[in-house]
Amino acid sequence: MxxxxxxxxxxxxxxxxxxxxxxxxxxxxxxxxxxxxxxxxxxxxxxxxxxxxxxxxxxxxxxxxxxxxxxxxxxxxxxxxITRTFQRSRLCLPLTVFDNIAIGNYQHLQHGLLFNLFRRQALKRQYQENLEEACRLLATFNDKLVDRLFDPVSALTMIDRRRVEICRALISRxxxxxxxxxxxxxTHDETHELMSDILQVRQRLREAGNSxxxxxxxxxxxxxxxxxxxxxxxxxxxxxxxxxxxxxxxxxxxxxxxxxxx
Ligand SMILES: Nc1ncnc2c1ncn2[C@@H]1O[C@H](COP(=O)(O)OP(=O)(O)OP(=O)(O)O)[C@@H](O)[C@H]1O
Ligand SMILES: [Mg+2]
The missing domain is CATH 3.40.50.300 (P-loop containing nucleotide triphosphate hydrolases)
Structure with missing residues (x-):
């Protein structure tokens, strides 16, 4: 059931x-x-x-x-x-792939007093965690995408942009x-490729215990x-x-x- x-x-x-x-x-x-x-x-x-x-x-x-x-x-x-992607792309084109993905993890941004006192260390840690997670997600789609982490999204093809949008929706688990x-x-071929990716990402997340x-x-x-x-x-x-x-x-x-x- x-x-x-x-x-x-x-x-x-x-x-x-x-x-x-x-x-x-x-x-x-x-x-x-x-x-x-x-x-x-x-x-x-x-x-x-x-x-x-x-x-x-x-x-x-x-x-x-x-x-x-x-x-x-x-x-x-x-x-x-619950997260989502939009019918019309909502990427920030001049920003890097990483920045566009990290925006999806704003639930973990903290602004309290203690956080500010120890800000540099905490920010560094958050940055590192987001970086590792973004790389993991991108690699789930395609290893080559990881090399584009610090490229502006505007330099990517449509299908890669869509992959980035899905990573942004997934980074908060x-x-x-x-x-x-x-x-x-x-195109028809790109659609086919993207759907295979989505099924594969889902399978890998499931295997990692994040269904x-x-x-x-x-x-x-x-x-x-x-x-x-x-x-x-x-x-x-x-x-x-x-x-x-x-x-x-x-x-x-x-x-x-x-x-x-x-
Ligand atoms: N913000 C809004 N203000 C006024 N009407 C709206 C608004 N959003 C949606 N609608 C109307 O609600 C109906 C459903 O729209 P919706 O965008 O949900 O359709 P859809 O099934 O997603 O269509 P499509 O396949 O074209 O994307 C339409 O008549 C649309 O004009
Ligand atoms: Mg619609």
Whole structure:
């Protein structure tokens, strides 16, 4: 029996007259890769935004590891163990790969009196820890990326930038990772490569005792088929189907939502 890691109940998000999430019930099981799919504007990104505290839900609740996190501040949800990537890249291009990744570990930055008294040593230690962890994560994707640690992100290819964004989301060791269209803007081959990487990173984290559950928003159906254990399909903010890829692909309502006809 699988354990439920995150559970949304009756989750509703209204923007004026638009209901982006409409009484959504959605459970994410521990250790799965869940595909969140649906046509443009169906509420996928809004679900991430509400879960991570960027938007306050209009109604309903979200529980994570059995504790309610509805309408908590984004920082609290991050500290609870949920991180994400964004549909549009949020890297700081002039900064180095390392700086962009280390930003993801701000939960460990301290500002108390004692810390300031012993600041130099503590800062040095934090820096060293972040450096080691960033190298470990980059190497999990690709050994060659470690050599780029102090290059500006602007010098990297699209796919490497996306890898850096995922490392940033992983450096705080989340238990739930939300990926919003990680393959956006990439070629077919690059998408294939990135998905292999994501599966490999997940496997290695699991072997190291840091299992991460993943929810991935993705438009390419062959990608969804390959990487997900289970899928949830949204349309107009409602869940219209859920199951394995084969099950949802055969679902008449899903086909109608995508194709607009029978
Ligand atoms: N901040 C906002 N203000 C107003 N309306 C919004 C806001 N964010 C989302 N919406 C609306 O909510 C609905 C769902 O948008 P959302 O971005 O969640 O869709 P999506 O499924 O991620 O689509 P896509 O596949 O195009 O990324 C849309 O009608 C969108 O216009
Ligand atoms: Mg979106």
């Amino acid at each position: 699988s354990t439920i890691l995150l559970e949304a109940r009756g989750l509703t998000m209204r923007f004026g007259g638009v209901t982006a999430l409409d009484a959504l019930n959605l459970a994410v099981h521990k250790d799965e890769v869940l595909g969140l799919i649906g046509p443009n504007g169906s509420g996928k990104t809004t679900f991430f935004n509400v879960v991570t505290g960027l938007y306050a839900a209009s109604a309903g609740s979200v529980d994570f590891e059995g504790r309610e996190i509805t309408r908590r501040a984004a920082q609290e949800i991050y500290r609870a163990g 989340p238990r739930l990772l939300l990926l919003d269209e990680p393959s956006a803007g990439m 991460v559950t993943i929810v991935i928003i993705e438009h390419e159906m062959n990608v969804i088929d390959r990487v997900t254990d289970r899928c949830v399909v949204l349309n107009y903010g409602e869940k219209i189907a859920e199951g394995t890829y084969a099950q949802i692909a055969a679902d008449a309502e899903v086909q109608r939502a995508y194709l607009g006809s029978d």
